[in-house]
Amino acid sequence: MKKAFQLLLFLTSAVVLLYCTTRPTTATKSRKPNVIYIFSDQWRADAVGYAGNPDVKTPFADQLAKESVNFKTAVATMPVCTPYRATLLTGQYPLKHGVFYNDKPLPNEALTMGEIFRDNGYQTGYIGKWHINGHRNGEHPFSARDKPITRDRRQGFDYWKVREVSHDYNDSFYFDENDQKHLWPGYDAFPQTDSAVGFIKKSKDNPFLLVLSWGPPHNPYHTAPEKYRKMYDPKTLKIRPNVPKEMVDSARQIYADYYAHCTALDDALGKILKTLDEQGLADNTILVWTSDHGDMLLTQGMLRKQRPWDESIRVPLLLRYPAKFGRKSIEVNKPINTPDILPTLLGLCGLKIPATIDGKDVSNGILKPAEYPIDAALVMLPVPFHEYNFQNGGREYRAVRTERYTYARRLSGPWLLYDNQTDPYQLNNLVNKPEHAALQKQLNDVLNQKLKETNDTFLPADEYMKRYNYTYDNKDSLRPQSYYAEIRPK
Incomplete structure (x- = not known):
């Protein structure tokens, strides 16, 4: 009788052990989702195949778009x-x-994405x-x-392979968690992606937040690996028809080099x-x-960013979460703005959204358009600087981008109004x-x-520079003589 009881106890324990080690579905359902946020620097919304661009080669992004929520009016505030x-x-x-100017520090007191997720066990x-x-x-x-x-x-970020900023994308360096300096061999986006792969494999048994921030396709445009530059003639x-005719030849060369970076990064995404x-x-x-x-890229006769035109403010933004949305394409035409990204991620993870956050959680509106909380995205330039400083034509402005329209105002009054449906360029x-x-x-x-x-x-x-005790860099503060006449409302 005693032996029979011991045998029964052994079999029961074995069944329990087997059940506990072979039930990944239940464990997966109860576990918080991982979050991977990949963004590049200066990749505009039209430079992907899935957006209808016939030239740029982005097969992995195109496939991802077929499995993701595609925010078609994603705007950089x-x-x-x-x-x-x-x-x-x-x-x-x-x-x-308070960070409205490049190379100014985000205060330690700020409550950030890394801190919020870390405090929630990530x-x-x-x-x-x-x-x-x-x-x-x-x-x-x-x-x-x-x-x-x-x-x-x-x-709030613990795993750390970071450099403040560099636009030299080949054999660049970074610092680790211990402030030790290391080299990214070759085109840096590739070993950075390898590091991300290592983090994913190492962290897979617990929920994690990973941010992967690539430097390209930000200029210099001609520095992508030769393999990718050879893909574009x-x-x-x-x-685009909004490039002035006298700049078309220059634009073609810039496009070729820019697209080479895009295709290289697309391989890394894959x-x-x-x-x-x-x-x-x-x-x-x-x-x-996203970006x-x-x-x-010479549209409107201009390079770079800070401007309120679509080529500057609109970015690609794909969000894939198969456990909630399946692997299918879902298009969202209403805007999403930069402040809305963090609360949306928190909402999808079931985490509390702190009161410090300005943006809105759009996650419920993805499948229920009537509940989508945003009709217009705010765009701003409180202080023009560097490549778009006052001497280069930069001016303070505020703007809104809706699903259909762009409207911008300068200190002197209304400046731009476009119907982007009938006038996409x-x-x-x-x-x-x-x-x-x-x-x-x-x-x-x-x-x-x-x-x-x-x-x-x-x-x-x-007024903002004084309020935050900032100093202008180089000659950013200099105005042309016409500036003060311009800002007087008519």
């Missing part, structure tokens, strides 16, 4: 590097977190470009770019997607692929035309409401 990053990490507008990692550590007043404008970011300045590329599938993590991972802002400025007066008033009211919601009184640039 301030389309330039440091302000975007500070807004992404805090969910706040630039005039609230392993956290950051790889690549950081660009929110900044320099102190009186120091050389770019003096912090080659220095390590100390542990207290890492905003400038003479064959289609140029490696992440493959790893998630191989590790059995894809279904329970929220994967976001911080676009690049004019923004060639016909409708501002102050009598036949569009009602539309202009409506959008001006929308902008005023956005400014009221964000406590933005739209002051001249110097």
Whole structure:
């Protein structure tokens, strides 16, 4: 009898052990989703195959689009590097977190993405470009770019393979968790992606947040690996009709080099997607692929960013979360803005959204358009600087981008109005035309409401620089003689 009881006890224990070790489905369902946020620097919305671009080669992004929520009107609230990053990490507008100028530091007191996820049991990692550590007043404008970011300045991220900023994408260096300097061999986006793969494999048994920040396709455009540059013949590329005729040849060469970076990064994206599938993590991972802002690439006769035109403010944004949305394409046409990204990720993870966050959680509106909370995205440039400083035509502005329209206002009054449905290349400025007066008033009211919601009184640039005790870099503060006449309302 005793032996029979011992045998029964042994068999029961074995069954329990077998059950506990062979029930991944239940464990997966109860576990918080992983979050991987991949973003590049200066990749504009139209430079992907799935958006209808006939030239650029992005097969992995195109496949991802077939399995993801595609935010077709994803907008950078301030389309330039440091302000975007500070807004992404805090969910706040630039005039609230105070980082509205490149190379200014995000305060330690800020409550950030890394800290929120870490406090909710997530392993956290950051790889690549950081660009929110900044320099102190009186120091050389770019003096912090080659220095390590100390542990207290890492905003909640523990795994750390980071450089403040570099635009040399070949054999660049970075600092690890211990402030030790290392080399990324070759084209840095590739070993950065390998590091991300290692983090994913190492962290797969616990929920994790990983941010992978690539430097390209930000200029210099010609520095992609030769393999990718050989894929593009400038003479064959289609140029957008809003590039001035006298700049078309230059634009073709820039496009070819820019697209080479895009295709290289697309290959890196493919490696992440493959790893998630191989590790059995894809279904329970929220994967976001996007960019911080676009690049004019000679549209409207301009290069780079900070401008309110679509090539500067609109970015690709795909969000794949198979456990909630399946592996199918879902298109969202209404805007999503930079401050909305963090609360949306928190909402999808079932985490509490702190009161410090300005943005809105759009997750419920993805499948229920009637519940989508945003009709217009606020775009701003409180202080023009560097490539778009006052001498180069930069001016303070505020703007809204809706699903259909763009409306921008300078200190002197209305500046731009486009119907992006009938005029997708923004060639016909409708501002102050009598036949569009009602539309202009409506959008001006929308902008005023956005400014009221964000406590933005739209002051001249110097007022914000004084308020935050910032100094201008180089000659950014210099104005042409016409400036003060321009800002006087007519």
